[in-house]
Amino acid sequence: MSQINKITPAELQARLQQGDAPLLIDIREPSEYAREHIQGARLVPLNAIDSHDFDAERNRVAVFTCRSGNRTAMHAARLLAKGFKEAYALQGGLDAWKAAGLPVHFNPKAPIDLQRQVQITAGGLALIGAVLAWFVDPRFILLSGFIGAGLAFAGVTGFCGMARVLAVMPWNRRALGV
Template identity: 35%
Template sequence: MTQVLELSPSELAEQRDRGEDVVVLDVRSAAEFETVHIPGSVNVPLPLLGADPSRVAERLGERRVVLTCQAGPRAHQARERLAAEGVEAGVLAGGVSAYAPGREVVRGAERWAMDRQVRFTAGALVLTGLAAGRFVSPKLRLLAGGVAGALAGTALANICPMADLLGRMPWNRAAVEPTLESALERI
């Protein structure tokens, strides 16, 4: 089993300050990328990378790669997909959330991060199920139980269908959604 190289935000910043050739791939959605990103990073949303990881790997060649997302999980998924294609990439520990404080970042229109949207939506569904179970019908508490079970299952599988669904909402759309071709051109 290959050990995952995690770089701290300070290590990445130092490498970039020294002018080292490091490709930073940000695998968050285009809307999240528009909100805040590391200067010079390239947005290749995880679904695009997953659609054809061999083309992304080919474009990266032998260059050093650091993957980032909001906090880390999607970057680790991207690392696994690229590793299957022979690319050994590092992961930015803590993601953009850990890099941004005290460092130069590019900021756009403010949006909630996807993990925050998921927590809010799940919490609202649980509260709705509990309230409806109390005031309408006890059977409606099953909504709260269903959400809790789904959250546990998605944590075990390391996937998040709710994030995928929320990512399709209009407020999570970027002005320009990247295509695989446009992402490959920027690498």
């Protein structure tokens, strides 16, 4: 099997209600999971999945989920290699689950996920640079250029310095119990 099967939120909910509970694995980052997740989902971040994480549970049916379903689809081969007898991806991920009106555990005190924090910060700094360049001094456009270069570097290398800085901010450390 090289492609992961899909399961709709309604199908998953029906299985959960029938007592046919699959192992629900949320592959998002801890900061995303802390904010909201499907009740009963186990957090196993994609970047931390170990080859032996599921040794005792390989005879179970697994359902992998992320925010939109894209991360799960992109890494399907890696997830399938964990050796489950049957594996599914939640079609549309957590977004589709919520759109179907199904319950989630939501912690309003947890910070928004790190990716969105980066987008807000980078967008805000780029906008500030453009406004300051227009009204104060044209050299402020360098701030916008610097932010754009940083985002391009992050996209090419997978390393985002801004995300690293935001991850150690007090509001993020407190939410993750660090």
